[in-house]
Amino acid sequence: MTLSSFLTYSCQGKCSFSLVCLEECMEALDLFLNNHFSESLDKLRPRVKESMYHALIYATVLEMQAMMTFQQDDIVNAGNTMKSAQEVCQRFQIATDRVCGFAEQLQALHADACYAECLLQRAALTFLQDENMVSFIKGGIKVRNSYLIYKELHTFLQSNSSLQGPNHIHLEGGVSFGIGAFNLTLSMFPPRLLKVLEFAGFSGDKEYGLSQLNDGATTNNLRSMLCALLLLCYYTFLTFILGTLLFTTRKPRMRSVWACGLLVGCTVMMICHQAVVLFEDGCKAQQQWKQFHHMCYWELMWCFTYKCVWRMAYFYADLLSNESRWSKAMYVYMKAAYLSMLAPGEARPFGEDEVELFRRVSTFKQKIAGKSPPTEKFAIRKARRYKASCPVRLPVPVLEMMYMWNGFSMISKRPELTEGMLQTLVEAERTLLESPVNEYSMDDRCVIHLLKGLCLKNQRHIQAAEECFNKVYNSEKKIKFDHYLVPNALLELSVVYIDMGRKEEAIKLLVKAKTNYKEYSMESRTQFRIHAALSKLKADTSDQDEITPL
Incomplete structure (x- = not known):
């Protein structure tokens, strides 16, 4: 078949990756991204048994829905649909193996790419759905096979750049x-x-x-x-x-619900009330898939957290705890945390009590890919102290969790927000010093020192920040529960040194944080940050021997 005849063949819509097929798929994708979810699926559904791209995108939309709803039925349905899409792709792979024409070669390449994507998405669903080791192994095999296909396709395209078609x-x-x-x-x-x-x-x-x-x-x-x-x-x-x-x-x-997802993180560079308006607009954009609203609720919760408007932040945490299935333990913990930031005599919304909420956090523990999410584990550990008959309150649970989600980096360019955080911490520190000493006192003081150090770093009070981080490090042997504090204090101190050009000292601190501390809360997150800092140093320095201890 000549290229000319193949172009005609494609335009007639008789090929699984014809111009007609791909135009329909692009239109369906635009419908989906503009919040017309049912219309998107309706456009794709008639050809899911005959077109690899229709099958793949149809299954992808259902997988996105399953990821959002976290409902077992949706996950199973998405998995079965993705498996069917993979079978459609495989059918074209098998068919084209028997012929060697130009059209068939191109179709085989498209089928391979779609097949690799199906494998990857099926692996994600496997990790989300099942917890046993056999499922993990099967999912790992899918990931590896997908990777090898992509690698082979990439090599082929690079070495056959002249082989191009419609x-x-x-x-x-x-x-x-x-x-x-x-x-x-x-x-x-x-x-x-x-x-x-x-x-x-x-x-x-x-x-x-x-x-x-x-x-x-x-x-x-x-x-x-x-x-x-x-x-x-x-x-x-x-x-x-x-x-x-x-x-x-x-x-x-850009009027899509995905605009909300694209705005995630943009809060850093804009006035908070503008971010609030944009995320609220994201919620108004569609009502069909309520789960997309949860991304906006999450960001709105943090927007109001950065502004220290605890009641509004509580409102969005409450919405998430009632509507989202992703991490109920986290949402309930945040509800309790926001209430604990209110003055003792101040009325609580809906008559809720933070002590009771903290005590319920562990009952909502769940597993994803066979493991509890690290943030849930952290929340459960922090809430344990409230199970005592006379609980010792957490000093700044909202700001501590905010650190775990990199919130202090988010507000680093907003001095007025950093100042609000610092004043909250100063007041919490004063209250802590005036309270009777208990088994949590040193840990709580070190939490405040770490967070104050971050605020002072944002304000470029480098010496004061350095003192705060060193206070945490020097208290290592006195810390009883929050063992994550010391490696994170070393990490933050190394970041200060990197900014000051003190690279050798920064490397020593990073190596110490990396090698001397294990099995603490949110360890993976800290280790990834250490790795990122060391990689940056490695890229910036010509003396590679300094980093060889890693």
């Missing part, structure tokens, strides 16, 4: 998404874990991953939005450097 941009976009996602994710793993993964055939290059995702996001293909979301997630959540992709995606999509 809709090639969608194939390149799919491969860019897969290669970029794997490289970026793997590059963020700590070195020891990465060595194990490399032994299993994985490898990760952050810069290459980012470049691949950028290529996929800036071309008009089916995976452009997925690439854009991954990039924004990286730049906002993981580095807190605001990207520009929010403003470069196609305009018809």
